[in-house]
Amino acid sequence: MTEQVVGRPERHFVSVVTLLIALFIVGICGPAQTCFAQSPKPDPAGIATGDRTSVTDAAGNPFVVPEPTDKTAPDYAAAKKSYDDYQAQAAKEPLATKLADGVGHLRIGTNFAWTLNTGYLVLFMQAGFALLTCGLVRKKNAAHLMMLNFAAYVFAFLAYYAVGYGFQFGAMAINSAPANIGGTPTLNHFLIGSGSWGWLGGKGFFLSGPAYDAGSNVLTLFEVVFMETAGYIIVGAICERITFWAFLLCELFIGAFLYPVFGCWVWGGGWMSQLGSSWHLGHGYVDFAGSTVVHAVGGFCAMALAVILGPRLGKYGKDGKPRAFPAHNIVYVVTGTFILLFGWMGFNPGSTLGATDLRISVVAVNTNLSAVAGSAVAMLLWYALFGKPDITMACNGMLAGLVAITAPCAFVSPTSAIIIGVLAGALVCGGVLFFERVVKIDDPCGAISVHGLCGWLGAVSLGIFADGTYGSGWNGVGAASYLGHAGQGVTGLLHGDIRQFWVQLGGATLCAVWAFGATFLVFFVVNKIKPMRVTAEAEQQGLDVPEFGMVAYPEDALVTVDY
Amino acid sequence: MKRIDAIIRPNCLDAVKDSLVSIGVEGMTVAEVRGFGRQKGHTEVYRGTEYSVDFVPKLMVTILAADARVASILEAIAKGARTGKMGDGKIVVTSVDEVVRIRNGEHGDAAI
Numbered sequence: 001m002t003e004q005v006v007g008r009p010e011r012h013f014v015s016v017v018t019l020l021i022a023l024f025i026v027g028i029c030g031p032a033q034t035c036f037a038q039s040p041k042p043d044p045a046g047i048a049t050g051d052r053t054s055v056t057d058a059a060g061n062p063f064v065v066p067e068p069t070d071k072t073a074p075d076y077a078a079a080k081k082s083y084d085d086y087q088a089q090a091a092k093e094p095l096a097t098k099l100a101d102g103v104g105h106l107r108i109g110t111n112f113a114w115t116l117n118t119g120y121l122v123l124f125m126q127a128g129f130a131l132l133t134c135g136l137v138r139k140k141n142a143a144h145l146m147m148l149n150f151a152a153y154v155f156a157f158l159a160y161y162a163v164g165y166g167f168q169f170g171a172m173a174i175n176s177a178p179a180n181i182g183g184t185p186t187l188n189h190f191l192i193g194s195g196s197w198g199w200l201g202g203k204g205f206f207l208s209g210p211a212y213d214a215g216s217n218v219l220t221l222f223e224v225v226f227m228e229t230a231g232y233i234i235v236g237a238i239c240e241r242i243t244f245w246a247f248l249l250c251e252l253f254i255g256a257f258l259y260p261v262f263g264c265w266v267w268g269g270g271w272m273s274q275l276g277s278s279w280h281l282g283h284g285y286v287d288f289a290g291s292t293v294v295h296a297v298g299g300f301c302a303m304a305l306a307v308i309l310g311p312r313l314g315k316y317g318k319d320g321k322p323r324a325f326p327a328h329n330i331v332y333v334v335t336g337t338f339i340l341l342f343g344w345m346g347f348n349p350g351s352t353l354g355a356t357d358l359r360i361s362v363v364a365v366n367t368n369l370s371a372v373a374g375s376a377v378a379m380l381l382w383y384a385l386f387g388k389p390d391i392t393m394a395c396n397g398m399l400a401g402l403v404a405i406t407a408p409c410a411f412v413s414p415t416s417a418i419i420i421g422v423l424a425g426a427l428v429c430g431g432v433l434f435f436e437r438v439v440k441i442d443d444p445c446g447a448i449s450v451h452g453l454c455g456w457l458g459a460v461s462l463g464i465f466a467d468g469t470y471g472s473g474w475n476g477v478g479a480a481s482y483l484g485h486a487g488q489g490v491t492g493l494l495h496g497d498i499r500q501f502w503v504q505l506g507g508a509t510l511c512a513v514w515a516f517g518a519t520f521l522v523f524f525v526v527n528k529i530k531p532m533r534v535t536a537e538a539e540q541q542g543l544d545v546p547e548f549g550m551v552a553y554p555e556d557a558l559v560t561v562d563y
Numbered sequence: 564m565k566r567i568d569a570i571i572r573p574n575c576l577d578a579v580k581d582s583l584v585s586i587g588v589e590g591m592t593v594a595e596v597r598g599f600g601r602q603k604g605h606t607e608v609y610r611g612t613e614y615s616v617d618f619v620p621k622l623m624v625t626i627l628a629a630d631a632r633v634a635s636i637l638e639a640i641a642k643g644a645r646t647g648k649m650g651d652g653k654i655v656v657t658s659v660d661e662v663v664r665i666r667n668g669e670h671g672d673a674a675i
Contacts, residue, residue: 436612
């Protein structure tokens with residue numbers, strides 16, 4: 001039958017493209033890594049990571065007093081005395097300094113465990129999102145949704161392993177060394193840019209050489225699962241009509257390029273994080289756990305793909321009015337949402353990269369407050385508008401609150417967390433109605449509204465509500481004092497830092513433009529070369545059998561196999 | 564021989580079954596079906612968009628009967644399934660040409 005032959009050209013296409021990309025990457029990245037032989041040595045066994053220099057007290061003061069280098073600084077005399085006192089004491093009590101080496105190693109070990117375990121929680125969110133999105137679509141596409149979520153993890157991971165991590169964190173040690181996990185000193189080169197104007201990292205490709213290091217691997221595990229989150233967000237908007245080969249290309253694109261580039265700018269020590277130093281814009285662009293780096297990137301990428309693909313068949317009638325395609329499994333939708341909420345306990349608190357940063361408890365509570373506020377508002381709003389609380393909107397409301405608090409969670413008070421959740425709940429309700437009725441972009445799971453709009457809201461909310469109680473010295477700004485106060489952290493508009501608001505507004509908007517623009521450019525071309533949408537026949541039948549040759553549920557089994 | 568198909572409300576199944584068993588009916592088949600008549604469906608809202616739920620879930624109970632028993636079976640079904648409101652359902656009686664018991668090959672009334 002001709003249907004079976006149709007699958008083969010797509011498979012060849014994907015394999016050839018993947019091979020070409022891999023060869024290209026090895027071609028440019030292989031030589032690049034060997035050029036910089038005099039870098040710090042990587043520590044793959046973890047036996048040289050964590051020592052007395054890793055020891056700090058609760059306030060962050062280091063055990064090993066650093067030698068002051070700036071003789072013209074006003075506190076030079078006091079700093080020099082501290083340093084001399086430390087040196088004298090260290091000479092008198094060598095056992096104490098040896099003990100400090102042990103303490104430092106233990107501290108780093110604690111933070112390794114913390115970061116890895118919270119990373120595993122985020123990994124589990126894959127299951128949550130798979131259940132959520134599967135439940136939200138029609139039964140005939142259940143296997144397709146599950147496979148998209150599954151394959152997303154697989155292929156985006158491989159792309160990130162190859163080049164994504166290197167692009168995003170290859171220069172981490174320059175401006176953003178993660179002290180909590182040992183500083184990753186081997187990741188110290190920008191492929192494009194330098195100093196405060198880094199655009200793309202240049203170490204750690206194929207996770208080898210400088211990245212074959214215990215500390216770097218902690219970062220890799222933690223950050224890859226965040227990238228995966230952006231990767232699966234797009235499923236929510238492009239499902240029920242995208243071909244599998246086109247989807248794999250999307251995932252490779254996100255894992256290798258779209259996500260790591262913006263991620264470098266914000267988290268990898270790139271230019272956006274350094275705007276506090278370079279252009280005196282607050283603490284530079286700040287996004288604690290990724291409202292924009294993860295969620296808005298995913299949401300606006302999803303939007304571009306949804307525009308290119310077009311709406312599902314029958315979604316809009318001849319009169320242009322939308323038609324409902326009700327969720328086929330509300331049990332999955334709610335269970336999935338709970339799993340995502342649980343996983344978010346890794347997503348936000350984990351982003352301290354350390355259990356020794358005790359702000360983790362405030363982060364955890366703020367995260368929950370925003371989640372429940374968002375859900376409550378969505379339920380009540382829907383009750384008021386339509387007479388019954390839509391269960392799927394209640395879930396979307398919770399997720400909206402979670403997405404929106406992801407950037408500001410470490411920097412705001414519980415009251416602000418509630419307010420942010422309320423705003424997100426209202427925004428997601430408006431967004432869902434707006435995209436469906438006004439702009440007519442078909443978004444089966446509300447991914448654009450939950451992740452795109454509320455991700456943007458989260459980063460901007462940070463610029464409004466951050467109260468300065470945490471984040472002193474963030475992005476290298478104001479470590480000694482900020483806005484006239486010692487220990488003042490990241491601060492927003494309502495607490496006196498309007499420049500932080502401007503950089504947040506600009507950065508969040510740039511994220512939307514980047515994610516939408518880059519995706520649209522690339523996939524508009526891809527779609528012109530070979531349409532990314534399934535045939536009408538396949539779409540009407542449901543993609544489970546045409547794309548994967550199987551059904552999701554036993555009661556729909558095509559062949560009875562009872563012997 | 565007759566085939567009796569009764570479309571009933573799902574929650575009336577137990578009452579209909581008990582009623583039939585009490586008059587000596589020894590077998591029946593039940594299928595889940597959807598349909599509408601004068602009861603009609605209704606509209607719901609999903610994520611802000613209205614849609615009609617025209618088809619209402621019902622059960623179809625199928626019984627094979629000898630001609631003499633049909634009247635009492637119809638009465639028993641109606642007793643178990645009637646609520647007096649629209650949507651109670653309908654019973655259809657059709658003639659059957661042949662019935663065969665697969666186990667031993669019995670035909671006709673002996674197979675019912």
